[in-house]
Amino acid sequence: MKTFYLALKYLAVTLWSAFVIFPFLWMLSTSFKSQNAVTGGATWIPWAQFEPSLAGWKSLFGGVGGINIVKPYINSVIVTGTASVIALVLGTLAAYGLSRFTFRAGPIRNADITFFFISQRIMPPIVLAIPFFLMLRWLGLLDSLPGLILVYVAALMPIAVWVMVDFFNTIPRALDEMAWLDGCTPVTTFLRVILPNVAPGLVVAGMFCLIFGWNDFFFAFTLTFTQTQLLPVSIVALNSSVTPWWSLSAAAIVSVAPLAVLAFVVERFLARGGLAGAVR
């Protein structure tokens, strides 16, 4: 009976894995197809069922019918990376403040401030597009990396605050107080005691920031013209009257690869995290 359940478990895991991996395999297979192979029906095995072609991949680097995605790629790395780090730092500080101190301004309390942060993500981005556009124009930062970084920080910080407030709330204040009595100032308490214990939260918040930042199309599209292009916009630019599935598939793989690798690396770290043993 035990073996039966074990077999059932493995079967379920295998089916789920296949379900998850299948689109990626399809994408990978399509990226190595020519136009004829794509439109010629569902084929999977290169050389046996279709002749592999590098046309899709070449188009990402300025090949026929394509564009060079290297610069947009680097731009995306700069904007997403920088904005995520800034959002994580500011968001973590804000979240710690909201978790540990009581703020009162008229009827406004901590929960209202936290909701204010989250509400930035609830609003449809189009609501913010015009104000952002006008502000960046006034600052002379339209169509520039610093301008995009500023906007992305504003867009990503609510995620960091939202995630980190919950993590900080799980850490008992008694731990802060014990650190004070052990000679830590509030700043060293935060850096030496609290931050190490919310490391899993930082990873989660960081991952969310990177994912949302990396995948954003709307602001990358509305706040840039020709000088500063990010990856999602450049991928869309690959499209033409005939949808180049082979190029789009190659671009999708290139686009999703860093996040997939990152998720794989941090997953192991997250599994180790935990606050057990702080206070019993």
Added chain:
Amino acid sequence: MLHLEDLSLSEGGVPHLAGISLKFKPGLTTLLGRTGAGKTTLLRAIAGLVQPAGRISFNGEDWSHIPPWRRPVAMVTQQFINYPHLNVLDNLAFPLIRRGEEKAAAREAARDMLGRVGLAQMASRRPSELSGGQQQRVAIARALVKGAPILLLDEPFVNLDYNLREGMREELSALLHATRTTVIYASTDPREALRMGDAVVLMSEGRALQSGPPRAVFTAPETLEAAKVVNDPPVNLLGADLSDTGLEIDHLGAAPRDSITGLPPGRYTLALRAEDIRQGGDLMARVALTEVTGSETVTHLDAGGQPLVMLERRIADHALGQNLCITPDLSRALVYGADGRLIAKGGQNG
């Protein structure tokens, strides 16, 4: 010497500390009081974790504006607070390193302390990998390793089982014996206070009711409130009218006039410890509840509407509702006047 002057603290109109003035000398002082008496708040005030009105000074230095991280204080709470991201050795070395000691020296001192509390084998483990008793020992060791002149212990053993609690009490007493530390130990258990402390402070509703050597405080609680705090099982309080002709106790009836000597006629309250009510005699009482605690039996009785508690140093099997014949030994009663102050002890003027 640690000197507290007129400490007061209220929250939402509820007084947690109400004008407490105390002096603590090196040695172990027990703060004894029921839950909510203000013991924890007082310890937190000394540590600087709350800011009461009044003045706290140590060896003449005013601590009003000294933050917790600059006070020479170590504290152990009833929760087992340890740093989950550090192993046991680094948990102990942490306060020393924060104080500016070299890492190697701090770890050496930490290793030495771990040996003293019997956790040398656990140095590389995380707190979460230890049992409750071991975790609390780590917390105590971390407080001790600092060598702070003031050690605050807030019911540190309350979450431990009986055997572990007894063992740790002895360990702690032995560890502290050689030092000149001012130890303030909060407890709800009068027996613990009697056994451990060089001095005891009785607390109730944010006030310090009485302080002094434990035996003196226990034998002569100055007020009715103090008598309630120092007694576990609860003290029996009997209203009584003393006249020239005799002593009339509420609900229990007449008692010999010479049970209380040397007092003028009037209304009194007799406080009689549970062990001073004995089985046998001519007073009938119905068993309302029996609690067997190890080698003792605490029986709650109803004597004609007067609740009484009797302690027997044996395992007794009293059935619920059973009638028992008892004798209150009034010669051992503490006598309190109408103002609630002790005026006679064991039948003699107080």
